[in-house]
Amino acid sequence: MNESRPPILRIRDLHKWYDDLHILRGLSCDLRAGEKVAIIGPSGSGKSTLLRLLMTLESPDSGEIEVDGQAMWSTTPAGRTVAAGEDVLRRIRAKLGMVFQHFHLFPHLTVLRNITAAPQIVKGIARDAAERRAGELLEMVGLADKANAYPAQLSGGQKQRVAIARALAMDPSVMLFDEVTSALDPELVGEVQDVLRQLAHQAAMTMLIVTHEMQFAREIADHVMFFDAGTIVEQGAPEQIFSAPKEDRTREFLQRVIDR
Amino acid sequence: MPPPIDLLPSLMDGLRRTLVIAAGGSVLAIAFALLAGLGCLSRDPIVRTVARVYIEVFRGTSALVQLFWFYFALPILLGLRLDAMLVGVLVLGLNIGAYGAEVVRSAIESVPAGQVQAAAALSMNRWQTMRYIVLPQAILLMLPPFGNLLIELLKSTALVSMITVTDLTRAGLFLRDDTLRTAEVFGMLLLIYFSLSLMITAVMRGLERWLSHGQDYGGRQ
Ligand SMILES: Nc1ncnc2c1ncn2[C@@H]1O[C@H](COP(=O)(O)OP(=O)(O)O)[C@@H](O)[C@H]1O
Ligand SMILES: [Mg+2]
Numbered sequence: 001m002n003e004s005r006p007p008i009l010r011i012r013d014l015h016k017w018y019d020d021l022h023i024l025r026g027l028s029c030d031l032r033a034g035e036k037v038a039i040i041g042p043s044g045s046g047k048s049t050l051l052r053l054l055m056t057l058e059s060p061d062s063g064e065i066e067v068d069g070q071a072m073w074s075t076t077p078a079g080r081t082v083a084a085g086e087d088v089l090r091r092i093r094a095k096l097g098m099v100f101q102h103f104h105l106f107p108h109l110t111v112l113r114n115i116t117a118a119p120q121i122v123k124g125i126a127r128d129a130a131e132r133r134a135g136e137l138l139e140m141v142g143l144a145d146k147a148n149a150y151p152a153q154l155s156g157g158q159k160q161r162v163a164i165a166r167a168l169a170m171d172p173s174v175m176l177f178d179e180v181t182s183a184l185d186p187e188l189v190g191e192v193q194d195v196l197r198q199l200a201h202q203a204a205m206t207m208l209i210v211t212h213e214m215q216f217a218r219e220i221a222d223h224v225m226f227f228d229a230g231t232i233v234e235q236g237a238p239e240q241i242f243s244a245p246k247e248d249r250t251r252e253f254l255q256r257v258i259d260r
Numbered sequence: 261m262p263p264p265i266d267l268l269p270s271l272m273d274g275l276r277r278t279l280v281i282a283a284g285g286s287v288l289a290i291a292f293a294l295l296a297g298l299g300c301l302s303r304d305p306i307v308r309t310v311a312r313v314y315i316e317v318f319r320g321t322s323a324l325v326q327l328f329w330f331y332f333a334l335p336i337l338l339g340l341r342l343d344a345m346l347v348g349v350l351v352l353g354l355n356i357g358a359y360g361a362e363v364v365r366s367a368i369e370s371v372p373a374g375q376v377q378a379a380a381a382l383s384m385n386r387w388q389t390m391r392y393i394v395l396p397q398a399i400l401l402m403l404p405p406f407g408n409l410l411i412e413l414l415k416s417t418a419l420v421s422m423i424t425v426t427d428l429t430r431a432g433l434f435l436r437d438d439t440l441r442t443a444e445v446f447g448m449l450l451l452i453y454f455s456l457s458l459m460i461t462a463v464m465r466g467l468e469r470w471l472s473h474g475q476d477y478g479g480r481q
Contacts, residue, residue, distance in 0.1 A: 104378035118382035
């Protein structure tokens, strides 16, 4: 591992308020390229908010975010938090892909068009090249036969696999997964997790996985962060977090979710 | 009683004018509705204000007064005399367009926020998101209320008889004076307006069916 390279994701003292709710309270962390990180923690602790900020779907109130050495949010000498210019933001955003809890497939487009839309529209990739790539991705997620189906004709697990293929079609180097199996019937969780496992074999792919499946987090991640009340309470190797948590809050949380 | 087919020829000129005004007004109304509906959602506060003022003014005053204003007052105030047919098309387009703008706005707003977030996460900009993701879904929601508005527009074309245009309604009034066959003439008018609005409904239904499957971002090929 090349430690001299800047982290692919560098977050410093991030704060986010919703009105008088202090959601993110001085969050800092680094992710190295290729790292698979699981984020666990009670709901309402700000996990989704962090991913939305990374995806520039929302703005932080203060703090710094760097992606692959490029500043997305930075602090001016006067102490103001400012976004990078629109073209820089666009370049940064292209390095990130996101998969949502509720899929958000485009219901008016076929599976194939869901996947080829952004490459064609945003990157200007030719239709046949985009379709060829979409075909490979559908093959990878096991849905090659569903190319011409509409989202409404798919099961939840199939929808989520299409959503993963759709994000991958933009060739991101960091993938953000926000509780991607939480909205699924229990018997469909496995097929989506299988796709994530497969992705995790790609050494270059950085993955940030918010999940409530502790067993899965332990298995797939090489680093686990425990979130509570807008900060990282504890982080470390999966073995350490799950077998020998140092913090009381981590222990209590694990106790609660394992009891359930 | 046999249908009074013999009355039809005398109504044809009026019917033709009514159709021209209804068709022209519809095209304008859809254009104004899209412009003002999108304008309401613009990031630019000036654009938003212009759109809101247009919508409130044209919804808040009657179409008849608007016709009088454009036909009788503009020539006095600005020395601008417009053809009565043109005023009819323009005013009905502006008037129904103002209602249509609210239809456009609320249809766009009812596309789930997750759709916009998913598009943003795929690096689409605001325009691409609107064009390829939001509008195609919103248009389906717009069609039924738009159908109602176009029927409303058709019925409002009768108002242009008040600014000297001999439309279907006015032609009917003349014909009644000439023939004194009141019930038959007005029965004929009812029948014609009703058939036209049935046609609008059928066209909108067809559009809805056509758009609701095989929608694609590259247009149909
Ligand atoms: N757009 C918003 N406006 C106001 N409050 C919000 C908004 N989004 C999230 N919140 C609140 O912020 C808190 C953290 O939310 P979230 O980041 O979704 O937590 P998690 O994903 O860890 O469950 C929650 O209490 C939620 O109600
Ligand atoms: Mg969440």
